[in-house]
Amino acid sequence: MSAAATYDLGKLHGGLRLPSEKEVSTTEKILHAPIPDQLVLPLTQHVGNPSQPIIGIGERVLKGQLIANTDGSLGAPIHAPSSGKIVAIEPWPVSRRNGETAPCIIIECDGNDQAIETAEIIVDYTKLDPDSLLHKIMQGGIVGLGGAVFPTAQKLMQAITAPLEHLILNGIECEPYISCDDMLMREYAADVIQGAQILMHALSLSQCHVAVESDKPEALIALGEALAQIDEPRIVLKQVPSIYPSGGEDQLVQLVTNKEVPSGGLPTDVGCVVQNVGTAAAINRWVCHGEPLISRVTTITGHGVAKPVNVLARIGTTIADIVTLAGGYTEHARQLIIGGPMTGRSVSTDRVPLVKASNCVLVLADEITQGNERPCIRCGECAEVCPIQLLPQQLYWFACADNEAKLRKFGLIDCIECGCCDLVCPSHIPLTADFRMAKGRMRELADEKARAERAKQRFETRNLRIRQEQEQRDKELANQKETARLFATSKIKAIVDRARKKSTDDQDEEQ
């Protein structure tokens, strides 16, 4: 099984060979984090709408118990990662793009880790039809663990409506420092492979590629052994070269199938479903062992922590607690990043909790120099490395000029914000940040346009209504006038007639 095919890079444009920085965190086995005193669970840990708490403050919960459910729209349920008492549902610092805090359920752990009865939850998935299996996956709170945290069940439900050819398990961790998937594949290879089998059953596919970078030989061997043990010829290991960002969903599809995912489309448009290896393992833990997504492997690394390591920690553990497991901060710790150095998000406090999306806690030692931006000299290095084959140097011009039409034409919305252009820019322009901002402005503009359009329509409808009402009124008035006129004439006539009659009668009387 070690003879995994390698893909040539011709199929992917640009990209960067980055220093891996992964060795430091892969020397030790995955550390199993102890139960913390407190767990902080944001109600939004996925793409979609926030989950709704279904427990009250003061209530006791058990490990694995459902504590927040979806409102039926896009989202994923949340389970208690350990037993304890709900002490609050309140805003807490989190790592997210908009805003510093978000509503969280806070559990005070009792340390017993008492689990909810699971006997009834575990079923033989092979006896389930795909729809019931997907429904089952939905209940496990499983979301994409590669970073996008799209609710897995909903992704799969969308996928089965399309003609599918490939299931690809993404075992590529192309960002420097991060090694959680590598360690997961080494130590939980069987979970990954069984997860792949469940996914194949759910999607009615009889073929699965597991793509792993060639710089992860241990993971490849572990997966190969797991495959050999269960004799599963439908699952094929694929070795891909390690180049950033080959682990991006669309980039991986391009690498494996040589097909481009259409702009604004999904991998299913070219017959592919991509799932992260961690997601596959989580599906297996839930479907075959009854354990919902309440913990994950995460990498704690960087020169700002004493002992970089991978930990299996409960969702909701605060970063401060997790960093303690890596020997605490060094005196050089300057920047705290959730995620990798290329696409991660820096946070201002280590009170933020580990969420389903957190694949890495990166503590950087040096202050990254900023603000010595120089003018763009159009050297084109950015275009050379762009995996989407955009022209960042041109986009930058148009972004500076707020030229929305050109930004659209030059594919700003296709930018995957991988950060490659930033790294090669000799002028040190924060291109990715600029593009992110320009995208935001474009969205705002589109929203504004839509709002204006709606307002205009409302206004026009109102005008039309008023005009119609006025016309109606005018017509009625005219009718009334006409009736009145007719009535009046007939009435006058009657009076005149009566008067005449009366006068003749009087005359008659006189006579």
Next chain:
Amino acid sequence: MEFNRRDAPFVTPATNVQSIMLQVLYALIPAALAYVWYFGPGLILNFIVAAIFCAAGEAAMLHIRGKSVETGLTDFSALVTAALLAFALPALTPWWVTATAALFGVVVAKHLYGGLGFNIFNPAMAGYVVAMVSFPMHMNLWTAPRMGDLDYHYMTILESARYMLTGTFPDYLSFDAISRATPLDTVKAGLRNLQTFEEIRVNSVMGDFGGRGWEWIGNYIAMGGAWLLMRKIIRWQIPFGVLAGLLIPSAILYFLEPGIHASPGFFMFSGGTMLCAFFIATDPVSAATSNKGRLIYGFGVGFLIFAIRTWGSYADGVAFAILMMNMSVPAIDYLTKPHIVGHDRGPKGLS
């Protein structure tokens, strides 16, 4: 613990503009030494004068425009402009001609268009053309190549400086003793006088392929260019395009009618061909931006050089070729937009 926030990516870029500009300057050093060996120290003096005026112009404009003078000067782009001007101007050029070229290039062509990164025209070439069109009589003093003739005199640095500052020679030197027509002029005049290219080649200013001395300077420039290519400071598309644009038409004409056309080797190793291919046309600011666009841009520059040298009234056409292609850049960029991944590969049309 509390931390500072900023945007991803959290990696400092490996290169910077300053080091790119400095490497371009370093790459010119071998050629500069060869130049001084063959044609005298005028190049150095030219560079000093050009550097002073480029830097002064740059600083003044940055100040007027309310930009940081320090940041602007330390990108060394003004020095690159000065170096290119020094190579483009004759070894003996009055200081005020050099100053005019430098100031026009930096003040008008660069800063009035928005400064580094926004200039449509290559500042060095714009300045050179203004000087050439304005002061043609003061830009024809090309020194004789070393070891060309018996009455050869190597200009010392003092003699060169004296001419540049005062426009006069010491009594023991005459204009005719030290100056020669350039190889390009020689060939142009010769072909016009119905000499064959082979007959012209016996002239003492001619070398094995191009002009005597010039061909060696060309070699060293190409070496510097190769180093820049290796360091990925420049990409191959533009130099390849320029040389192809020059060599293909000249080879066709030379092989059809060898007597009345200069050889492709001569085109390649004379005048500013190599400097243009590796150092001038590769100025990223004023060149096309996509790889395909750069190939087209380079080819256009090469072909225009060939056309001007063959049919035009100027001996060398580098500066005009560059400026003309600078003007075509928006159109080239528009027509060579690369395919965006995930978009239809439909026929490209004007819209």
